[in-house]
Amino acid sequence: MKRIVLLRLGHRPERDKRITTHVGLTARLLGAEGMLLASNDPGIVKSLDGVVERWGGNFYVKNDVNFKQEIRKWKEEGGKVCHLSMYGVNLPDVTAELKQCEKLMLVVGAEKVPPEIYQLADWNVAVGSQPHSEVTALALTLDRIAEEDPLEKEFSDAELTIIPMECGKKVIEKVRD
Amino acid sequence: MKRIVLLRLGHRPERDKRITTHVGLTARLLGAEGMLLASNDPGIVKSLDGVVERWGGNFYVKNDVNFKQEIRKWKEEGGKVCHLSMYGVNLPDVTAELKQCEKLMLVVGAEKVPPEIYQLADWNVAVGSQPHSEVTALALTLDRIAEEDPLEKEFSDAELTIIPMECGKKVIEKVRD
Numbered sequence: 001m002k003r004i005v006l007l008r009l010g011h012r013p014e015r016d017k018r019i020t021t022h023v024g025l026t027a028r029l030l031g032a033e034g035m036l037l038a039s040n041d042p043g044i045v046k047s048l049d050g051v052v053e054r055w056g057g058n059f060y061v062k063n064d065v066n067f068k069q070e071i072r073k074w075k076e077e078g079g080k081v082c083h084l085s086m087y088g089v090n091l092p093d094v095t096a097e098l099k100q101c102e103k104l105m106l107v108v109g110a111e112k113v114p115p116e117i118y119q120l121a122d123w124n125v126a127v128g129s130q131p132h133s134e135v136t137a138l139a140l141t142l143d144r145i146a147e148e149d150p151l152e153k154e155f156s157d158a159e160l161t162i163i164p165m166e167c168g169k170k171v172i173e174k175v176r177d
Numbered sequence: 178m179k180r181i182v183l184l185r186l187g188h189r190p191e192r193d194k195r196i197t198t199h200v201g202l203t204a205r206l207l208g209a210e211g212m213l214l215a216s217n218d219p220g221i222v223k224s225l226d227g228v229v230e231r232w233g234g235n236f237y238v239k240n241d242v243n244f245k246q247e248i249r250k251w252k253e254e255g256g257k258v259c260h261l262s263m264y265g266v267n268l269p270d271v272t273a274e275l276k277q278c279e280k281l282m283l284v285v286g287a288e289k290v291p292p293e294i295y296q297l298a299d300w301n302v303a304v305g306s307q308p309h310s311e312v313t314a315l316a317l318t319l320d321r322i323a324e325e326d327p328l329e330k331e332f333s334d335a336e337l338t339i340i341p342m343e344c345g346k347k348v349i350e351k352v353r354d
Contacts, residue, residue, distance in 0.1 A: 087339060087341070088341060090329070128206045133206075136206065139310075139317055140317075151268055152267070162303065167265075169264045
């Protein structure tokens, strides 16, 4: 079973709150097991934990990690690290390699990232060498390296489930025992 | 030549500034011709115009549009409208249909959208029936309906160009006459 984890760097509470939430929602939607947040922001954890509680699955957020320690540990356990940015090799050129990787950490920064990340990463990957949304970089990478269509996945133990329909909203709420 | 335009609804200046900027950058990166902003926020226009000036291409932002008028006009000219949300039919089930469409308006809202949009749209499409990032919804839809890989595209008349490389940053600046 392939494992993908997300490392979020450079998050500034307040300023990046909403973008980091979108990053976390995207990681959860597209098959990452959790997000490591290299910053102290309990609000992000609470918000994403609330999503998991209502909408299911096992996605986790680990607050205030030391990014170097997390990368070292991941690599010691055989994991690889891929940093997504405006720079680096183009995603289409490494998709096949990334797809083969059984244990992959994806790293996305906010406006500034510690420069060592370029050395620590096994791949520096650009998702189009253009001004960049880290949400989009993450979304396209996860979608393109997925083994099965991540949009067909169901989340376990959901309280709320949307019934797809052509026009309108239908949400089923399961009452827990 | 296929035309795709983005309509951004429900944008609240200040609160949504960064997410709407990410939405605009994503639309530009992945092949939309421009963004219609159904809200008055000259700051967004300025910021994205600056990106186009430095990084090339012809992406435009039209500020403070009336969304109903824009949709009516688009449809009169033979265009179709696809609203991306948490609800609606799942993207994989309509990708082929959307791909055939020669003139497509994609609509993404912020937290609240005017309910008429569900009726005005030819398709209401969920990008995973899960809590939702509009940046990701837009990114996956544009990527999946593209005829050629949008990440291989070059932007015309760029002042700045990134040279993809494995480790490091290299940006070439072209001095204009």
